[in-house]
Amino acid sequence: MAGKRKTIKQRNEELAKENKKIRNYGLKFRAFSTPKQHEQIIQTIGCARFTFNFFLGERQEVYHETKETLRSGEFKQSFNALKDHPMFNWLKKVDKFALECALEQVDDAFDRFFKGQNRYPKFRSKHKSKQSYSTKETNGNIALDFEKEQIKLPKLGWVNVKLSKKQRRLFKEQGFNGKIKGATVTVHSSGQTHISLKIEEVVPIENDIDWSLVSAENIMGCDLGLTHFLIDSNGNKIENPRYLKQYLKKLATLQRQLKNKKKGSSNYKKLQHNVAKLHLKISNLRKDFLHKQSRKLVNENQVIVLEDLNVKGLIKNKKLARSIADVSWSTFVTFVSYKAIWDNKKVVLINRFFASSKQCNGCKEKHTLLSLSDRIWVCPSCGAEHDRDRNAANNIKEEGIRILRTPVAS
Numbered sequence: 001m002a003g004k005r006k007t008i009k010q011r012n013e014e015l016a017k018e019n020k021k022i023r024n025y026g027l028k029f030r031a032f033s034t035p036k037q038h039e040q041i042i043q044t045i046g047c048a049r050f051t052f053n054f055f056l057g058e059r060q061e062v063y064h065e066t067k068e069t070l071r072s073g074e075f076k077q078s079f080n081a082l083k084d085h086p087m088f089n090w091l092k093k094v095d096k097f098a099l100e101c102a103l104e105q106v107d108d109a110f111d112r113f114f115k116g117q118n119r120y121p122k123f124r125s126k127h128k129s130k131q132s133y134s135t136k137e138t139n140g141n142i143a144l145d146f147e148k149e150q151i152k153l154p155k156l157g158w159v160n161v162k163l164s165k166k167q168r169r170l171f172k173e174q175g176f177n178g179k180i181k182g183a184t185v186t187v188h189s190s191g192q193t194h195i196s197l198k199i200e201e202v203v204p205i206e207n208d209i210d211w212s213l214v215s216a217e218n219i220m221g222c223d224l225g226l227t228h229f230l231i232d233s234n235g236n237k238i239e240n241p242r243y244l245k246q247y248l249k250k251l252a253t254l255q256r257q258l259k260n261k262k263k264g265s266s267n268y269k270k271l272q273h274n275v276a277k278l279h280l281k282i283s284n285l286r287k288d289f290l291h292k293q294s295r296k297l298v299n300e301n302q303v304i305v306l307e308d309l310n311v312k313g314l315i316k317n318k319k320l321a322r323s324i325a326d327v328s329w330s331t332f333v334t335f336v337s338y339k340a341i342w343d344n345k346k347v348v349l350i351n352r353f354f355a356s357s358k359q360c361n362g363c364k365e366k367h368t369l370l371s372l373s374d375r376i377w378v379c380p381s382c383g384a385e386h387d388r389d390r391n392a393a394n395n396i397k398e399e400g401i402r403i404l405r406t407p408v409a410s
Contacts, residue, residue, distance in 0.1 A: 020204055022200060024181075029196075052103075053124055059075075129279070135182060144197060179200045223356065223396055224309065225240070233390075290335050305350060359391075
């Protein structure tokens with residue numbers, strides 16, 4: 001009997017003896033499938049969705065009747081027998097690993113729910129703007145040929161993809177040293193198809209740094225806002241691009257035209273496609289901006305201090321909800337965090353209840369009557385005049401330094 005598969009933690013413990021560790025990351029490519037491949041992709045997505053919903057329903061029914069949990073490993077054997085039934089033999093026409101992944105995703109959804117990370121799992125709908133399926137790498141069934149710009153996938157064969165200039169340069173200079181562990185194929189309602197590869201790579205462990213000894217000059221405090229996207233403790237301000245606001249009139253016009261078309265008609269579908277394309281364009285512009293700003297911030301600083309913002313709570317403000325959603329603070333913090341880990345740098349998140357805006361950076365007194373509209377204010381205690389955002393960024397930096405230099409209780 002084969003031994004139990006080792007976890008990432010166990011493998012990292014073994015690799016640590018060689019001063020190495022596992023790094024997981026993803027590579028995303030725009031795919032250009034043939035009509036036959038696209039048909040197979042759509043069919044696989046439908047089968048994966050059916051498998052997910054079928055198992056979710058079975059798991060709920062078993063729990064209600066027996067109070068026991070049905071796991072995907074136990075259900076897999078009976079599901080494989082179901083595929084032999086004449087009514088369900090269409091499930092055999094698609095990648096079997098895609099269906100296995102769908103079963104495992106139900107387990108994962110419940111695990112995350114019980115950990116408090118996600119809401120209770122829902123049945124998947126075919127009407128969402130993004131439809132996808134995931135598959136596993138086994139015996140070289142998934143491969144990347146960066147010279148020909150192609151990806152091999154089960155049941156699809158070689159699919160043409162587009163590499164970015166940066167990807168082509170990196171592959172040419174460094175080659176491809178990672179191991180492909182899986183792939184996700186996504187079809188957007190705009191008509192675009194993307195393939196994301198899950199990569200595992202063994203890399204050297206960087207030398208530990210005593211962050212409490214880092215000088216204040218190498219620490220950057222950042223205040224995230226709406227008027228300005230980011231204000232740093234050096235006084236630099238980055239304008240908020242407001243991509244959704246830029247295209248709001250065009251989006252409203254298209255949606256108004258869509259409302260006046262007969263649902264399901266040819267003109268309705270064309271307009272629906274145009275609306276989806278515009279939404280995707282806004283999303284891509286925003287992600288490009290966030291990637292560039294997070295990369296610049298990590299490149300220029302050794303320690304970055306940010307607020308742990310309660311975006312879910314803030315977005316409940318009806319007047320600011322659209323602007324907060326458009327600015328994508330959470331995504332930016334995620335981008336900065338993983339880029340910092342890759343570059344052996346540090347991100348410090350300060351408590352969301354820390355009064356960064358209302359505290360005077362000079363005398364440290366808190367101005368409780370300060371309103372959101374007060375961009376320039378004078379401290380009632382010491383008389384110092386403050387730019388609200390610059391003052392907040394300085395307070396965030398000082399709080400970050402305090403956290404770094406406070407000994408951790410053992």
